[in-house]
Amino acid sequence: MTLAAQTRPTLSLVRLPHGADIDLPSYETAGAAGMDLRAAVAADETMVLSPGRRALVPTGFIFEIPSGYEAQIRPRSGLAFKHGITCLNTPGTIDSDYRGEVKVLLVNLGDEDFRIERGMRIAQMVVAPVTQVTLTEASLAGQTQRGTGGFGSTGV
Ligand SMILES: O=c1ccn([C@H]2C[C@H](O)[C@@H](COP(=O)(O)OP(=O)(O)OP(=O)(O)O)O2)c(=O)[nH]1
Numbered sequence: 654m655t656l657a658a659q660t661r662p663t664l665s666l667v668r669l670p671h672g673a674d675i676d677l678p679s680y681e682t683a684g685a686a687g688m689d690l691r692a693a694v695a696a697d698e699t700m701v702l703s704p705g706r707r708a709l710v711p712t713g714f715i716f717e718i719p720s721g722y723e724a725q726i727r728p729r730s731g732l733a734f735k736h737g738i739t740c741l742n743t744p745g746t747i748d749s750d751y752r753g754e755v756k757v758l759l760v761n762l763g764d765e766d767f768r769i770e771r772g773m774r775i776a777q778m779v780v781a782p783v784t785q786v787t788l789t790e791a792s793l794a795g796q797t798q799r800g801t802g803g804f805g806s807t808g809v
């Protein structure tokens with residue numbers, strides 16, 4: 654079901670000169686969680702990512718994330734499955750007070766060169782609510798059944 658337009662927060666964005674003819678980020682289906690982001694690399698300067706290499710790929714946009722929200726930059730599963738292309742810092746965090754261009758840190762974990770062409774959908778951006786907390790220091794942590802067990806303590 655499509656989220657009614659009036660229930661959606663508004664996300665304002667600024668298009669940078671090198672993003673001039675880049676399509677706006679888009680939800681590709683009615684229920685998509687993320688908007689696909691496109692590569693704003695120069696048309697005559699195709700970026701080639703060799704196996705094991707990483708690159709910061711421009712999107713051509715500054716997003717003004719509303720206060721109380723963040724944006725997460727996540728890989729596209731198709732690129733990961735077919736080519737081994739993923740986001741090195743996934744999920745990338747876009748802070749609500751960031752006013753620079755959103756960039757995507759791609760890494761090639763595949764075994765072939767990958768060409769990043771202008772307008773290619775390279776990652777997706779999920780806008781999500783954020784909770785900031787106030788810290789309070791205590792001398793003991795409250796008791797629980799789990800206690801200090803972790804990292805497989807409950808078995809397989
Ligand atoms: O994939 C990403 C991750 C981050 N950023 C931008 C937006 C974010 O608000 C800022 C800082 O990101 P982060 O806090 O993850 O990086 P840092 O290494 O802690 O840098 P800083 O000291 O600037 O916070 O960089 C991107 O454009 N793409």
Ligand SMILES: [Mg+2]
Pocket residue numbers: none
């Ligand atoms: Mg930081």
